Amino acid sequence: MTRLFAAQAAEDGASISAALLAEAVRAVWRLEALPETALGPQGKPFFPSHPALHFNLSHSGPYAFCALSDAPVGVDVERLRPRRAALAKRALSEEESAWYVSRGRRWEDFYTLWTCKEARVKCLGTGLIQAPASISVPLLESGAAAALDGLVFTTYAGEGYRAALCSPTDTAALEWFTFS
Template identity: 35%
Template sequence: MSEVFAIKIQSDPKLDNFENLLQCVSSEKQARIKKFRMHEDALRALFGDLLVRYAICSRLKISNVEVVFKLNEYGKPSLEGFPYFHFNISHSGEWVVCVTDSLPVGIDVETIRQIDMGIAKRFFSKDEFAFINSKEICERVDYFFQFWTLKESYIKACGKGLSIPLDSFSIRMDEGGISVLDINDNTEWFFKQYGIGAGYKMAVCSRHDKFSNGIETVDTLQLSKFFNV
């Protein structure tokens, strides 16, 4: 089953133990986090790593020091020594989310913002663009971000990042549910959209349709306690 975890990083003003929490991730990740110019980006990267460590340690009953990540050639992280444990991370605005699964999985959260529909014309498939344009003008931004998160969750589940052209596959939303049409890959994929709050869209893509109904939300205090810092 896919399980979804989330942390709202600005809901807790007590971030004075940033330095202690930083010690809970690998030295390579610490170096990457320290390079961010914007503190918010550093926080998102740190809490993404911590959230997935929390999910891994609590589900696999291993300790944080046993958690070692490796990256595939496109940068998708996975857990060393546990080939049947899959996960994926996403962050946007105040939200950091992750999903765990026994099969390849992808997740994407996006802040809904005003966008130029030329982006959809340029990057989405013809069918997706036509679907968005068939909607009332006031609904189009909402649909844009539904497609965006569904498409991102798919390429993140495949693990190949943007080496998969965004217009090379098409997401379909109809009465039958959500599916993907990809002429280069006939693997069956399943999707679920989660409501994570006004102003955000979020989607998960998995090889099966056993998705958790809800999201396990943790806060920074819980994580500090969990990691004993």
């Protein structure tokens, strides 16, 4: 089972990522202390003392996201902001680019695709070792889910962000934590 948690900080989501992970681990796996983390060869975090427990983190702007699962999982969140048009040309495949253009070159659509790409490579533990345009993802509207290549992609949208979850097993509802 996969669970997805998010929180919004006053300024920087990085500042609450560890607290979000600790709260999620406590809520889902009933572990009182956050296990020590380590990084795999391409930078994917894991718990060496609990190899069957999978997690992934992402933060952008004030947003922090944390996915927990009993299978490999990847999550990415991006704060919505305009970028140079050349970014879309470099990051998207021909099919993705045509879809993006047909939708009016909206940055919301670009970030939906981009977060799916990031979530995929994070789930697989490969990192961005290949050109982003060569990373296949489904063409999804925000809030939709679809399977591709044995992976399930779920997208999320909110005021100011787009996010995606990738897992070989299932989708997850987004649960928000509030820190005081």
